[in-house]
Amino acid sequence: MENVRPQVASDLVGDRGFFGHPRGLSTLFFTELWERFSYYGMRALLILFMTAPVASGGLGFDVATAGAIYGLYTALVYMTGLPGGWIADRFLGARRAVLLGGIIIACGHYSMFLPAVTDLFGDLVPFYTGLALIVVGTGLLKPNISTMVGMLYGPEDIRRDAGFSLFYMGINLGAFIAPFVCGYLGQRIDWHYGFGAAGLGMTLGLVQYVLGGRHLGQAGLRPQRRIDPAERARDLRLLLGGIAGLLGVIALAIGLDRAGLWRLSVQGVTRTLGLLLLGVPLVYFGSLFLRGRWTALERGRLAAVFVLFLFSALFWSAFEQAGSTLNLFADRYTNTVLFGFSFPSSWFQSVNAFFIIVLSGVFAGLWLWLARRGREPSSPAKFAWGLFFVGLGFLLLVPAAWMAQNGVKVSPLWLIATYLCHTIGELCLSPVGLSTVTKLAPERVVGQMMGVWFLSISVGNFIGGQVAGLFERLPLPGLFLAIFATTAGSALVLAWLVPHIRRLMGGVH
Secondary structure, three states: OEEOOOOOOHHHOOOOOEOOEOOHHHHHHHHHHHHHHHHHHHHHHHHHHHHOOHHHOOOOOOHHHHHHHHHHHHHHHHHOHHHHHHHHHHHHOHHHHHHHHHHHHHHHHHHHHHHHOOOOOOOHHHHHHHHHHHHHHHHHHHHHHHHHHHHOOOOOOOOHHHHHHHHHHHHHHHHHHHHHHHHHHHHHHOHHHHHHHHHHHHHHHHHHHHHHHHHHOOOOOOOOEEOOHHHHHHHHHHHHHHHHHHHHHHHHHHHHHHOOOOOOOHHHHHHHHHHHHHHHHHHHHHHHHHHOOOOHHHHHHHHHHHHHHHHHHHHHHHHHHHHOHHHHHHHHHEOOEEOOEEOOHHHHHHHHHHHHHHHHHHHHHHHHHHHHOOOOOOHHHHHHHHHHHHHHHHHHHHHHHHHHHOOOOEOHHHHHHHHHHHHHHHHHHHHHHHHHHHHHOOHHHHHHHHHHHHHHHHHHHHHHHHHHOOOOOOOHHHHHHHHHHHHHHHHHHHHHHHHHHHHHHOOOO
């Protein structure tokens, strides 16, 4: 097995056609912008559509069922990045994986749009088919487009970090714009038109990706790894076996349900896949410690990553209430009239992206300013602050929830303040976590560790979906207070553990 040198075309090294960066970055920037437009546009409507009465065009699900589906869907979106990266590395190359993934995503959104033009398939078949296609497509596109950004720069190119920051801006621009368009169409005209707009956005991204492909040079055209025919055949058997096994499990479940031997239900599927999702990182970390020949320093750093993984999952389980619990709170209990203008509740989903765009540079400068004075918090300390701020956001909502349950439509400022706290928490934890893993993971497993790190977001989304199911079962002030107590308590535990974790990190800050 032989590694291929990084695919950087010689003609891209001096290319400064996009704000001082390679012209190909603009192609990837707008592809990611439109993909995130499609994802966050659909996500802004998802739980509202599922819980809306059938008479108003929704699915009429109770919140517990809708929360389980939402949590499972968002968890699988992040989980499929692992096989998506593997397929690109060994078979397709990043360029084709992104194209194929985008096509599958667009088909998923158009599937969810289908009931707007025909009743032939009903509502549920296009809905579940669409979610499945988006999960598969995102798994192919999301990890590989980021890989291609790195391929645009040489190993010593000092523009690399700034290029990723610019690329990250595209993510948030897409997330900011999407709810305004898809949310308005979905809530004010027809739910399925909102899903169709998400598909159109992805289609626009694909068109400019193909047209702008000439600016990418050789980046992503070939698989990252050159392997001998025997190993390629083994990998192909593994891929086909995995697909056949997945289809076999689905067919078996449907067959048992039809035969009356086992009831196929949303809750049952969620529990089964949830156990698998929770088990994967535990098995992975366990196998690392058991089979690896690590030095004492490496073993300590792996232990630190595992501890941070657990707290990261707790953070995302609260943060990702944005698309479920907080989305429902905005729709049912928040005043959506401002200066005489009535706006769709899904527009609140743009607030976090707006604050990210405004505050990202502020936090980057803050960490540098503190570092120059020798006062920058350690990575675990930043994690603790992240957990504290995400919890603080829910604490702010407790009095608002109490007023709402007494029949008052609360001011939009309550949710805006909550999202501000959550954004501060995200900026303390999310980019810091990615950076910390690259510094702590032993070099020979850093790629695997990055993939597993994203599973913390996946696990968090799954847990968050279960929490969202309590929206109608618990008094809202109690639910928000419980989330605050969990995250703030976790922040205190982590703050106490900071000195111990820093010793495990072996000099990494």
